[in-house]
Amino acid sequence: MSDRELRPLPYGKQSIDDEDVAEVVRVLRSDFLTQGPEVARFEAALCEATGARYAVAVANGTAALHLACLAAGVRDGDVGVVPTITFVASGNAVRYAGGSVAFADVDPDTALVTPASIEARVSELAAKGKRPKVIVPVDMTGAIADLAAVRAIADRVGAVVIEDAAHSLGARRLLDVGGRETEVRGASCQLAHMAILSFHPVKHVTTGEGGAVTTNDEALYKELCDLRTHGITKQGLEQSDGPWYYEQRVLGFNYRITDIQCALGTSQMRKLPAFIARRREVARRYDAAFAAHASVVRPLTVAAGSDSAYHLYVVRLVARDGEDEAGVAARRKALYLALAEQKIYTQVHYIPVHRQPDFRRAGMGHEHLPGASAYYASCLSLPMFPAMTDADVDRVVESVVRAAG
Numbered sequence: 001m002s003d004r005e006l007r008p009l010p011y012g013k014q015s016i017d018d019e020d021v022a023e024v025v026r027v028l029r030s031d032f033l034t035q036g037p038e039v040a041r042f043e044a045a046l047c048e049a050t051g052a053r054y055a056v057a058v059a060n061g062t063a064a065l066h067l068a069c070l071a072a073g074v075r076d077g078d079v080g081v082v083p084t085i086t087f088v089a090s091g092n093a094v095r096y097a098g099g100s101v102a103f104a105d106v107d108p109d110t111a112l113v114t115p116a117s118i119e120a121r122v123s124e125l126a127a128k129g130k131r132p133k134v135i136v137p138v139d140m141t142g143a144i145a146d147l148a149a150v151r152a153i154a155d156r157v158g159a160v161v162i163e164d165a166a167h168s169l170g171a172r173r174l175l176d177v178g179g180r181e182t183e184v185r186g187a188s189c190q191l192a193h194m195a196i197l198s199f200h201p202v203k204h205v206t207t208g209e210g211g212a213v214t215t216n217d218e219a220l221y222k223e224l225c226d227l228r229t230h231g232i233t234k235q236g237l238e239q240s241d242g243p244w245y246y247e248q249r250v251l252g253f254n255y256r257i258t259d260i261q262c263a264l265g266t267s268q269m270r271k272l273p274a275f276i277a278r279r280r281e282v283a284r285r286y287d288a289a290f291a292a293h294a295s296v297v298r299p300l301t302v303a304a305g306s307d308s309a310y311h312l313y314v315v316r317l318v319a320r321d322g323e324d325e326a327g328v329a330a331r332r333k334a335l336y337l338a339l340a341e342q343k344i345y346t347q348v349h350y351i352p353v354h355r356q357p358d359f360r361r362a363g364m365g366h367e368h369l370p371g372a373s374a375y376y377a378s379c380l381s382l383p384m385f386p387a388m389t390d391a392d393v394d395r396v397v398e399s400v401v402r403a404a405g
């Protein structure tokens, strides 16, 4: 294939078909573009897929995180424990609510937060007479974090668990729930108090921009609904002024999602099982091919009993004899650039959030987090989306091995 014929392969991409387009057009021609019936339909589809009792669809995943932090009671001076390997939004949400972030480390082989690191942050806070208000485990790349261990810590210190499931819609993991090994689904809230989802186009299903909070707790659900619309409610109020009467009880936001977006989301949700199945096939093909090159690159480890939803497919460059992190990072940069020349557009997920200048300026992020450092130096997210063909996967593998070998 000549350069001009090479199909560009981004690291992630939406799959939109005629049925999705028809659903959006149907809503555009209907009476409600927003605050109509499509939002509840989409929320019902999310509940069915995740197993959570309630879903509150909102404008984006960041808004979902913000509302979850507020509903968890994060206020000025509170602290949230957040892994440093995540999108900045997971930490920003704690800050929007007035809190600060204590960053936890990850296992470089899985990119998942380690319970030991959460314990370390909890102990440091305890030494200052504090405890975290929220703990935000992130299901990085689509593999569910050890939510059982996180919940046990949270219960001990009285913290609320907000699962950042932006990557894990459709994921499963066997975990201990109430003493029994149970299949836990991403955003199911079997172990977390609340979970958040994102429907950005690179995610498993898309609404353009969009997000949701799921929960099994009715009180949290009602609060999230109010916060989504300015903190306004009509529930349980005397209507003596007239039927229009409402009250703003708390300071909320306009974080509503439109019916146009939700119609797309519901249509996409019908294809979620097929999307996830194809992502898993792509991952298996990558895994099998890279197994023959284990001295060059290694896929992330997926824990036994864990069935990733593969939002991302991450490989790590293997350090050569005597090579330090800076050496690996330099080769990773070269690999990224060489793949881009082949129109294979990889990405790095993520720059450790504790290194971000804005967090440091705000007095956070001075921890030494060696797991995150090793992971960040070596990781690369390869193309992973349902419309990839087997030939696309083979092309990526060949290019990676040629450039990195």
Ligand SMILES: Cc1ncc(COP(=O)(O)O)c(C=O)c1O
Residues within 6 Å of the ligand: 060, 061, 062, 063, 086, 087, 089, 090, 138, 164, 166, 167, 197, 198, 199, 200, 209, 210, 211
């Ligand atoms: C782990 C994680 N959390 C939160 C978000 C925020 O979601 P959104 O982009 O929909 O605001 C993202 C989005 O990329 C994410 O990857």
